[in-house]
Amino acid sequence: MTEATTNVLDQLSELLTIVQKHSPNTGRELLIDRLSAHLGLRADQIGVLTEDVPGHRFVDFDIAVQLVADRDPDNAMIGIGGGDMRYHSAMSDLIQNEWSAKIPVSQPDLTVLPDSATTERQCLGFGVRLFRYEDQPVAVLQREANPRRGQDTATLEVMCPDQAVSGRLLAEVRDLATQHSVLRGQVISLKQTGYEPNARGVTFLARPDVAAEDVILPAGTLDRITQHVLGIAEHADELRARGQHLKRGILLYGPPGTGKTHTLRHLISRATDHTVVLLSGVTMQFVGLAAQIARTMQPAIVVLEDVDLVAGDRDFAVGPQPLLFEVMDAMDGLDGDADVTFLLTTNRVEEMEHALTQRPGRVDLAAEIPLPDLQGRMALLHLYSPDEAFSESVIEQTAARLEDTTASLAKELVRRAVLLATIAGVEVGDEHLAQATDQMLDDSEELSRVLLGGRRPQDERRLVESDWSEVCDVDS
Numbered sequence: 001m002t003e004a005t006t007n008v009l010d011q012l013s014e015l016l017t018i019v020q021k022h023s024p025n026t027g028r029e030l031l032i033d034r035l036s037a038h039l040g041l042r043a044d045q046i047g048v049l050t051e052d053v054p055g056h057r058f059v060d061f062d063i064a065v066q067l068v069a070d071r072d073p074d075n076a077m078i079g080i081g082g083g084d085m086r087y088h089s090a091m092s093d094l095i096q097n098e099w100s101a102k103i104p105v106s107q108p109d110l111t112v113l114p115d116s117a118t119t120e121r122q123c124l125g126f127g128v129r130l131f132r133y134e135d136q137p138v139a140v141l142q143r144e145a146n147p148r149r150g151q152d153t154a155t156l157e158v159m160c161p162d163q164a165v166s167g168r169l170l171a172e173v174r175d176l177a178t179q180h181s182v183l184r185g186q187v188i189s190l191k192q193t194g195y196e197p198n199a200r201g202v203t204f205l206a207r208p209d210v211a212a213e214d215v216i217l218p219a220g221t222l223d224r225i226t227q228h229v230l231g232i233a234e235h236a237d238e239l240r241a242r243g244q245h246l247k248r249g250i251l252l253y254g255p256p257g258t259g260k261t262h263t264l265r266h267l268i269s270r271a272t273d274h275t276v277v278l279l280s281g282v283t284m285q286f287v288g289l290a291a292q293i294a295r296t297m298q299p300a301i302v303v304l305e306d307v308d309l310v311a312g313d314r315d316f317a318v319g320p321q322p323l324l325f326e327v328m329d330a331m332d333g334l335d336g337d338a339d340v341t342f343l344l345t346t347n348r349v350e351e352m353e354h355a356l357t358q359r360p361g362r363v364d365l366a367a368e369i370p371l372p373d374l375q376g377r378m379a380l381l382h383l384y385s386p387d388e389a390f391s392e393s394v395i396e397q398t399a400a401r402l403e404d405t406t407a408s409l410a411k412e413l414v415r416r417a418v419l420l421a422t423i424a425g426v427e428v429g430d431e432h433l434a435q436a437t438d439q440m441l442d443d444s445e446e447l448s449r450v451l452l453g454g455r456r457p458q459d460e461r462r463l464v465e466s467d468w469s470e471v472c473d474v475d476s
Helices: 003-021 031-039 055-069 091-096 098-102 163-179 221-234 236-241 260-270 281-296 323-332 350-358 374-384 392-401 407-424 430-441 443-451 458-472
Strands: 048-054 076-080 109-114 120-133 136-143 153-159 187-189 202-205 248-253 275-280 300-305 340-346 365-368
Touching: 031 076, 031 091, 031 120, 031 136, 048 055, 048 091, 048 163, 055 109, 055 120, 055 136, 055 153, 055 163, 136 163, 153 163, 221 236, 221 248, 221 260, 221 340, 221 365, 248 260, 260 300, 260 340, 275 281, 281 300, 281 323, 281 340, 323 340, 323 350, 374 392, 374 407, 392 430, 407 430, 430 443
Parallel strands: 187 275, 248 340, 248 365, 275 300, 300 340
Antiparallel strands: 048 153, 076 120, 109 120, 120 136, 136 153, 187 202
16 A cells, blocks of 8 residues: 555545534534533533432432422523433433534433322433532433333432532432432332332332221230330330330231231321331342331331241342341341331241241230131121111121131121122111021032131141141151
8 A cells, every 4th residue: 555545544534533523513502512501611521420319219319409400590401312322321421422512402301200199290301400509500410210221220410510519419419309208108019010100119009098996806906006006106206215216026917817907007097107118929029128218218117918928938038048037137227216117917927936036026016816706706797787787686696607707708798698688689688698698608618718718617627737747747
């Protein structure tokens, strides 16, 4: 290759570089020019301070940044033009790469996310807020989490000629995000179904409304549980002043269908100022996150329902130990003065007793929710029956026949009685409840009774347990 040819190629290469850097005059304002004009310096000469934000807290941080920005009446919000690569590029990449001279200002990307079970908030999903803070110009890029793009966390990226101001801004934003959190005082679940309002891993649920008179338990049981959950919260300041810990663990145990979940719903309905995090089944793997939310949003309640189902499961644990131990580690990790209640329910307390006694102090109240006695069964029939549909004598006779049955069975029994009357085209009465009871207690309905929480006959149950023990060889 001759020297002349080499010189020509060098000149063409320089020309190509100039062409690549050139941005046609389309009349659109460039991002780097807008940022530079606002910040008073070339934007590519200013450092960027980045804050990672958990996806479920993005709405909180959007609120916090807006609160700060709105102090400046001249604040503005701009978007970033270009293709999909902009979503994967940090602020420094957007203003310092050779193609940054081609990125125009555009409309900001807005996203709508739930901030309660019934309401939503319009957030800045991807865009820049421009405002002054401590009399310094700042630019804050907000980017929501988007797992589909490989972005599991949201980010805030702050630019300011004074880096110290950027740090103080982020510190205040964190505080405001906690003070104004949309999670505070809400009932939430970390279980995603795709149908309920969902904000990046958090599902908002309506707070239940269950009155005390609708909870049928042995005398004194509900008062004892309520005092331990809500009484401690009500007197939290006095207890702290006297050196007493607030963190508590409560275990509700008993056969299926006896009212453990119903009791939980009553407690949640009364704890109106508490943040409640519900976990069940495999979502208990998120117990660490639940404890973190509870600590931040206290007073709080973390509900772990049917914990026995995954008590020995290692598949969903963070480490090699069973999930129940992960639960207890999370309970133990909170400070003693944290106003946080862990509410656990189990149908098989014997499977948990050994683990709980090996980690004493995690559960400080174990309350049995037993099968209802005669008075309890009468109260349940009254609760589920239409007003004045059945006489007191028939209610008592029916309750006497329903020994070893649960609230679930009583509820279904009343429904069957009402259905019989409806089919006959008459008002429901004593004869329909008696007929429904006969049907329910018939031998052909044995499995139905068991599925509704009723027990098998005592002799048969012992035989089944004996056979099962032999099959499992539990003594070996």
